[in-house]
Amino acid sequence: MHATLRDANPPLTRSVEDYLKAIYHLSNQGGFAATSDIAAMLEVAPPSVSGMVKRLSETGLIEHVPYRGVQLTAQGRRAALKMIRRHRILELYLTQQLGYDWGGVHAEAEQLEHAVSDELIERMAGTLGNPQYDPHGDPIPTAAGEIEEAELVSLAEAGVGAKLELRQVGTQDPARLRYFAEQGLTPGVLLTVTDRQPFNGPTTIALVPSGDPRVVGRELALLLWCREVPVEQHGHASH
Amino acid sequence: MHATLRDANPPLTRSVEDYLKAIYHLSNQGGFAATSDIAAMLEVAPPSVSGMVKRLSETGLIEHVPYRGVQLTAQGRRAALKMIRRHRILELYLTQQLGYDWGGVHAEAEQLEHAVSDELIERMAGTLGNPQYDPHGDPIPTAAGEIEEAELVSLAEAGVGAKLELRQVGTQDPARLRYFAEQGLTPGVLLTVTDRQPFNGPTTIALVPSGDPRVVGRELALLLWCREVPVEQHGHASH
């Protein structure tokens, strides 16, 4: 064993952890993450991404096809899911135990995720009762690296007449999150689609059971991910 | 305003924050912190310290007298006390809210102190009732940067017969802390010094009120910082 050999498994740096998360989010369902999309998500210049991509593929965390994009290896995916678990448990802990609102929580978790130990995360998860979803409805990966894959439909694409449960809110923007909260649009809410205007027009919904109407423009409707609710009529299960 | 000018007040890096804390701890009561002591405390080589010292004095956080040592400026002291507040609130929060024992808490706080926001620290402090002391009895600086300066005597130097209150435990070593906890030697405990053997020998104490005896070697006794308790006899205040 030569003293000059690099440490075989050095701990990942803050930057590397954020790159892996970004690549995970951008390469859903087996696709490639593009250099420019990673750069935009992390707010760095594209050449910075090219440089990091080189290092990450040398260490076996990603697969790089030049001019095509990158994908996580199994090892890289494990590391990404670990960070996502940390991030989402932190978000939930901050909202439930320390009074954060769901808009402010993302920025704080973005920093803390790199500093917490496994032990701290598991203690937080225990305090919270080993939760399944974060404040925005996103599934929390298990400590073993499993994550729920739900088929959800965006409110902008849901059919008129559909009865839906709002499951996930697909933004971290504090202003948009605050607006959704004001409108009562938080994960778990039931609603029916009552109208959609043509030419990318707004969707009108009625909250269940209050019946309160809401009009949601396409930009925001695309952020509201819903599950179709089987319509149960007076205790009769649908067939 | 030229775009080429460096940001006037960039946020401090993790390294800088740890250097400032180390210098604070090493330059108590107006003295100088020595390069080699800073290096030992941070586990870096002395030339790394010389390099950092140059940068820190250029940014006005410390004063450097070559070959003599360094001192914090007012600005550097403010920054150091802010980090110490963070560290101690984190330690207390982790022990009181998340079930950490006082041995494991230091390493976790050492990382988190660089990642938490002011808002998070103040929320934690609020949850804890704006506490004055951390789990090891160390005073927590206020948000305004005030810190209590107590005159304490080490158990190794206290006179035989003295009645003392254990106030601070001056180590972060998990093994030593665990041992102290086993022996019932935690901040707040009352005791009397019953014996001291010569030639740097052990100190024998009796816990109050149980009377249980403990024998403490000099190395550990030097870590136990105590306050003299005015001896009140059956309700008679001492004159």
Next chain:
DNA sequence: TCTGAAACTTAGACTAGTCTAATCTTTGCC
């Protein structure tokens, strides 16, 4: 007063991560 050891600084190299400017590749469109 000299001298040698300890402490400190300087010199020079290296890594991680970032940037701008210049140079490929790919691809949609005429």
Next chain:
DNA sequence: GGCAAAGATTAGACTAGTCTAAGTTTCAGA
């Protein structure tokens, strides 16, 4: 099928932080 624009990579520079090796300063003791 050719070409221009978009996207990606390479080239080269820079900062922060670390190291080892080599020189400089201080100071206690002979």
